[in-house]
Amino acid sequence: MNIVVCIKQVPDTTEVKVNPETNTLIREGVDAIVNPFDTYAIEEAVRLRDKFGGKVTVMTMGPPQAEAALRQALSVGADSAILISDRAFAGSDTWSTSLILSKALEKIKEAEGVDLVICGKQASDGDTAQVGPGIATHLDLPQATYVRRIDTVHLDSSPKIIVVERLVEEGYEMIEVQLPALITVVKEINEPRMPSLRGKMKARSAEIVVWKNSDLAIKENEIGLEGSPTQVVKIFSPPKKEGGKVFQGEPEDAVDELVEEIKDIL
Amino acid sequence: MSKIQIIKDKCTGCGLCLKACPVDAITIVSKKAVIDLDKCTLCKACLESCKFDAIEVKEQTKKGKDLSDYKGVWVFAENSNGIVVPVVFELLNKARQLADELDTEVSAILLGHKVESEAGKLIQRGADKVYLVDSKDLGHYISENYTAKIVDLIKKYKPEILLAGATTTGRSLAARIAVKCYTGLTADCTGLEIDKDKKILIQTRPAFGGNIMAQIISPNFRPQMATVRHKVMPEAKPDTARKGEIIKEPFDSNDIDSRIKFLDFVKEAVSTINLAEADIIVSGGRGLGSPENFKIIEELAETLDAAVGSSRACVDAGWIPYSHQVGQTGRTVCPKIYIACGISGQIQHLVGMQSSDLIIAINKDPEAPIFKVADYGIVGDLFKVIPLFAKKLKETLNR
Numbered sequence: 001m002n003i004v005v006c007i008k009q010v011p012d013t014t015e016v017k018v019n020p021e022t023n024t025l026i027r028e029g030v031d032a033i034v035n036p037f038d039t040y041a042i043e044e045a046v047r048l049r050d051k052f053g054g055k056v057t058v059m060t061m062g063p064p065q066a067e068a069a070l071r072q073a074l075s076v077g078a079d080s081a082i083l084i085s086d087r088a089f090a091g092s093d094t095w096s097t098s099l100i101l102s103k104a105l106e107k108i109k110e111a112e113g114v115d116l117v118i119c120g121k122q123a124s125d126g127d128t129a130q131v132g133p134g135i136a137t138h139l140d141l142p143q144a145t146y147v148r149r150i151d152t153v154h155l156d157s158s159p160k161i162i163v164v165e166r167l168v169e170e171g172y173e174m175i176e177v178q179l180p181a182l183i184t185v186v187k188e189i190n191e192p193r194m195p196s197l198r199g200k201m202k203a204r205s206a207e208i209v210v211w212k213n214s215d216l217a218i219k220e221n222e223i224g225l226e227g228s229p230t231q232v233v234k235i236f237s238p239p240k241k242e243g244g245k246v247f248q249g250e251p252e253d254a255v256d257e258l259v260e261e262i263k264d265i266l
Numbered sequence: 267m268s269k270i271q272i273i274k275d276k277c278t279g280c281g282l283c284l285k286a287c288p289v290d291a292i293t294i295v296s297k298k299a300v301i302d303l304d305k306c307t308l309c310k311a312c313l314e315s316c317k318f319d320a321i322e323v324k325e326q327t328k329k330g331k332d333l334s335d336y337k338g339v340w341v342f343a344e345n346s347n348g349i350v351v352p353v354v355f356e357l358l359n360k361a362r363q364l365a366d367e368l369d370t371e372v373s374a375i376l377l378g379h380k381v382e383s384e385a386g387k388l389i390q391r392g393a394d395k396v397y398l399v400d401s402k403d404l405g406h407y408i409s410e411n412y413t414a415k416i417v418d419l420i421k422k423y424k425p426e427i428l429l430a431g432a433t434t435t436g437r438s439l440a441a442r443i444a445v446k447c448y449t450g451l452t453a454d455c456t457g458l459e460i461d462k463d464k465k466i467l468i469q470t471r472p473a474f475g476g477n478i479m480a481q482i483i484s485p486n487f488r489p490q491m492a493t494v495r496h497k498v499m500p501e502a503k504p505d506t507a508r509k510g511e512i513i514k515e516p517f518d519s520n521d522i523d524s525r526i527k528f529l530d531f532v533k534e535a536v537s538t539i540n541l542a543e544a545d546i547i548v549s550g551g552r553g554l555g556s557p558e559n560f561k562i563i564e565e566l567a568e569t570l571d572a573a574v575g576s577s578r579a580c581v582d583a584g585w586i587p588y589s590h591q592v593g594q595t596g597r598t599v600c601p602k603i604y605i606a607c608g609i610s611g612q613i614q615h616l617v618g619m620q621s622s623d624l625i626i627a628i629n630k631d632p633e634a635p636i637f638k639v640a641d642y643g644i645v646g647d648l649f650k651v652i653p654l655f656a657k658k659l660k661e662t663l664n665r
Contacts, residue, residue, distance in 0.1 A: 011288065011474070036595055063289070063305050091269065091308030094453075095445060124594060125474055128453035133409065133441035142525040143409055145438040148588070163529065167589060168434045169542055170346075171534035173406075178525035187595045188588040225269055225308050226326055229450030229487035234314050235480050238472065238621075244641035248632065251650040258626070258642055259658045265603070265624070266570070266663060 001054035001155060003045040003116045004108055005078065006101055006135065007038040009062050009069035010125040034069045037120025040185050043192040044150070045118050046077035052155060054115070055079045057108060061089060061100055067208055075195035075203035082108075086212040088220060093228035094126075098134025100223060103216040105139060109180075115160065117182040121146055129184070136182040144177050148188040269324045270308055272299045276320035286315035326486060335424050336488040339365040342416070342430035342439070343376040343388055343396075348405075350376075350384045352501065352543050353431035355391050357494055359502035360458055361429055362392040364467070367460040368426070373397060375419065377412055379405030382512075389510030391502040396510060397423070401517035406531075407435050410523035413442040419515060420447055425489045427467055429458075432493040433542065440493050450484025451491040454598075456498045456621070466490065476598075476617050496542045497600045498621075534587055541573045541590065546603045549575030549592055549619075553608020553629065553648055557585035562649070563607060566656045569663070575599065575619075577609045593618035608648045611636025628652065 012031045034042075045056045058073040059082040060066050070081035084104050092100060108114055117136075122129035129145070136143035149165040151174065160179040165172045167186050177183075195203070213223070221227055245261070247254035279297035291305035292312060299320070301312075313321050339361045343354050354374070361372045373395040374388040385396040399415055420428070420443070428443070430436035432454040444451035457470030461483070467490040469482045484490045541547060548570065550563040560574075567574045575592040576585070592599050594614040604622035609615060611627070611634055619625070620639050627640035628648050637643045644651050 063307075065305070087303050090303070090306055094441070094451065095448070098445060126453075127473060127598075128441075129437045130441040130444070130451060130453055133438050134445045137413070137442045137445035142523060143438070143442075144526075145409075146434050159525075165532075166434075168531075169540045171532050171589070173531045174529040175408075176527040176529055181525075186588070187591075221327075225324065228326075229444075229448070229484045230452060230482050231326065231485065232310050233468065233481040233483055235309070235311050235473075235478055236314075238476065238479050243638055244625075244643060246632070246637055246640075246643040246645060248645045251644075251646050251654055254644040254646060255651060255654045255658050258644055258655070259662055261642055262603075262624070262626070263662050266659070 001048055001052040001115045001153075002113050003048060003054065003056050003118060004105060004114050005038070005041050005045045005056065005058045005073065006117065006119045006131070007042065007058055007060045007069055007073060008035045008123045009033070009060060009066040010035045010123055032065065032068065034072050035120055035123045035125075037122060037124065037185070037187070039120075039192040040187055040189050041118040041120045042073045042076060042078060043190045044185055045116075047190065048116070048150070048153070049077075049079075052153060055112070057082065059084060059101070059104060061085070061092075061097060070208055071203045071206070072195070074206050075199040076193055077199065080209070081206065082209045082211060084211050084216075088213045088224055091225035091228060092223055093230045094128050094130040094134055095229050096223045096227045098131045099138055099227075100216065100218060101131065102135045102138035103218055104211060105135065107211070107216065115179045116162070117141065117180070119182070119184045121184045121186050132182060132184040139182075142177050142181045143183070144175055144181065145184045147183045147185045148172060150189075270301060270303075270306060271322050272301065273320045273322055274298055276318045278318060278320075280317070282315045282317065283312035283321060286311045331486075331488065333426075333486070333488050336426040338371045338373055338423070338425045339368070339427040340425040340429070340489065341372065341374050341393070342428065342436065343374040343384070344431055344433060344435055345376070345378050345381055345384060348378055348381050348384070350387060351431065351433070353433065353436075353494070353496050354388070355501040356496070356499045357429045357431060358388065358392040360494070360499045361427075362502060364427060364458065364460055367462070368465060370426070371395060373423075373425065375416060377404045377415060385512045387504070390504040390506055390508050392508070394510050396512045397515055398512055399515045399517050401519070403519055403522050404517060406528040407439075408523065408526055408528060409438050409442055410526055411521065412439055413446060414521050414523070415515075415517055416443055417446045420489060428489040428491045430491075430493050432495045436493050440491055444491050447489070449487040449489060449491060450482075451493070452482045452484075453493050455492045455494045456600075458492060458494070467492070472621065476620055495598075495600055497545070497602070534589055541575060541592070541597055541599055544573035544599075544601050546570045546572035546605070547575045547592070547599055547601045547619075547622075548572045548605045548607065549577065549609060550580060550586075550607050551577035551609030551615075552579040553610075554580065554585070557583075559649070560586060562652045562656075566605070566607075566652055566659075569656045569659050572603075572605070573601075575604075577612075577615050606636050606640070607652055609636055610634045611639065628655070
């Protein structure tokens with residue numbers, strides 16, 4: 001089972017703050033991490049490979065320093081890594097990003113075949129959840145989003161199929177999907193492992209393949225700012241919340257005071 | 267010219283752009299800003315920060331498409347078991363405002379099985395037209411089948427705007443449609459307005475876990491697509507006198523994507539009210555101490571017709587299913603009232619609920635960060651406070 005995991009390097013959102021005077025992001029001390037949702041995607045791929053054989057390829061699109069995210073994936077069990085990096089890709093929105101990743105997937109498919117593509121449900125910086133389905137659409141793959149469990153995998157049937165549980169608003173639904181397919185996964189699916197010392201050493205010396213647009217040959221007018229349908233007009237910080245009223249008295253009094261304050265809006 | 271550049275004559279080397287850059291791509295060399303194009307993601311945060319108009323980004327060239335053909339505001343009428351979900355009424359309200367400003371019509375797109383009776387509701391809530399695709403093959407949502415039919419309708423009728431709820435269904439569907447139609451899609455919007463001069467949709471959305479807001483446009487592509495967060499916009503009120511037109515569109519069973527099959531749906535919710543649609547959410551955290559103690563949260567929730575939420579700690583400990591988790595790795599919620607009980611307020615939790623209209627915190631630690639975002643707080647033992655609160659509310663609400 002050949003699996004490709006698409007990951008993203010993101011700023012550690014929990015550390016991002018906005019300077020109230022200049023209205024700008026404070027990035028000092030903000031680390032770049034692997035998007036938290038992608039860690040579940042990597043773990044699930046590695047588990048499937050360990051069970052069914054095959055190979056896990058991890059890929060990311062980003063600046064040269066995004067290599068660090070790939071090495072982290074290698075340290076927890078991915079077999080090979082591809083960095084898709086080119087100045088021509090800068091400014092790509094979810095439409096163009098999913099096109100670029102789908103072209104890279106086609107290239108992997110030609111070389112060694114792809115049975116399953118796994119993405120995290122969304123990235124923690126953009127929070128769009130659009131790139132996974134976008135890739136599936138560009139490649140005309142069936143998709144299952146918000147997967148919380150892979151129930152069964154039938155690799156000897158024809159066609160190969162998987163049955164997955166998708167998390168929806170009021171519970172979950174079970175769907176059967178033919179491979180090759182793309183799934184996006186939620187946190188509930190597994191508990192990602194920590195890298196072993198051996199894994200870390202292997203990752204440090206592993207070779208990372210770099211693909212530029214010359215390798216993928218995508219039309220310039222479909223990528224970057226030029227190819228992206230959406231444009232950011234401006235970025236601003238949300239109105240700041242003032243600390244509110246806190247009642248510290250006896251529970252009975254505190255509850256009375258609180259109910260008095262809110263009773264008109266209930 | 268490269269895609270972004272510094273106009274050297276205007277740049278004073280003040281360094282504001284350097285602070286604004288989220289990816290650390292700008293340095294000041296000999297009192298002029300220099301952009302490292304290997305790092306730059308062209309996010310344009312620096313453009314906004316520059317007081318001297320010294321940064322220039324190459325504008326997108328207009329595409330060949332004739333955009334004037336595209337008219338009307340469409341709403342995807344998501345339904346669950348044949349019943350239109352509440353976010354659709356919120357979308358219709360917003361769509362009506364946008365359409366009135368553009369002097370155009372609102373249409374609802376209703377796909378499903380035996381859903382014709384829902385079409386009238388959509389008209390009452392502001393739709394001028396309902397495009398109805400009723401087929402036994404559409405009874406369960408399957409992204410591939412829904413996408414294929416809606417893309418057909420878009421090609422045929424050419425709407426200028428298409429809105430969907432930012433639900434699991436809406437997000438999965440809209441992303442596919444946008445790619446198929448080669449058009450712009452903005453996720454999880456909290457604000458939508460029309461630029462009066464350019465007659466285009468300005469979409470506002472939170473990013474970086476709600477720490478910043480971004481305004482986004484798709485001026486050269488149609489339809490302009492957005493998914494919209496629950497509970498941010500008020501619902502359209504029903505008007506039984508409103509008239510509208512129902513246009514039936516066929517679905518060809520040959521268009522079913524046979525690669526994907528719906529097997530079963532399993533309901534999994536402690537309370538009967540789902541988090542995303544709830545007006546009020548009562549959430550429990552580590553302070554509850556044990557899974558049995560979630561009872562008091564559920565009782566309070568019942569008093570208020572509220573949904574039950576949870577911090578990550580309780581989910582990780584197995585006290586409550588993941589579907590109840592609010593926060594960065596769970597759900598983002600935006601109810602009218604959010605009541606956090608025994609939740610300290612780690613930033614990972616705050617990013618999932620801080621845009622709620624009113625936040626109430628109950629915690630024994632007066633220094634807990636949750637009080638910084640709370641409108642009202644009670645410092646005290648939640649095992650005493652919550653039952654009293656529930657009792658008092660019952661008395662007050664029954665009066």
